[in-house]
Amino acid sequence: MENLSLEVAYGRYGAQITNKQRSLSAMAADGSLVLTCLSERFSRPGAGILRYSSQLSQEGASTRVAELGEHVQSARDSGATVRAVVITPPRGIVRRVIHVRTDLVGKIVDFDGDAFVVDFTRPAPPMVESRPRRKR
Numbered sequence: 001m002e003n004l005s006l007e008v009a010y011g012r013y014g015a016q017i018t019n020k021q022r023s024l025s026a027m028a029a030d031g032s033l034v035l036t037c038l039s040e041r042f043s044r045p046g047a048g049i050l051r052y053s054s055q056l057s058q059e060g061a062s063t064r065v066a067e068l069g070e071h072v073q074s075a076r077d078s079g080a081t082v083r084a085v086v087i088t089p090p091r092g093i094v095r096r097v098i099h100v101r102t103d104l105v106g107k108i109v110d111f112d113g114d115a116f117v118v119d120f121t122r123p124a125p126p127m128v129e130s131r132p133r134r135k136r
Contacts, residue, residue: 003097009085010034012100024059024068032083033075035106035118039088050104050120052084057114072116075108082106082118 010017010026015034017023024036035052043051056072059065075082084104088097106120 002099004099006098009098009100012102013083019064022064024064025071027071028083032081033071034083034085037084037086039086048121052118052120055115072108072111076111082108084120
């Protein structure tokens with residue numbers, strides 16, 4: 001697992017952040033929402049689903065939180081995909097780790113103006129057409 005800066009992690013999805021240290025979300029060039037996710041807020045409600053749950057009120061009051069709320073609302077209303085930048089908090093002498101989960105694609109499944117839930121899944125691999133066998 002790579003340990004990236006927040007700016008590089010968002011850049012992997014084609015998104016630019018406004019605060020290099022503490023951005024919570026950004027919209028990527030392809031229209032997807034890139035979301036900073038804290039590793040301890042993930043759960044597994046079922047097979048093949050990684051659920052992220054959070055609340056805007058847990059983040060405090062700032063322009064970053066207001067921007068996050070707008071991004072979540074917009075992604076929910078438009079059905080945009082959500083991409084994850086995961087932050088694992090520091091443990092002992094190990095500093096926080098920031099990495100991307102390019103293998104996951106999420107959707108906003110619930111947002112009440114404060115609490116929101118994103119379900120991430122792995123998309124199915126593309127179907128490869130097999131060529132008919134030649135007779136010998």
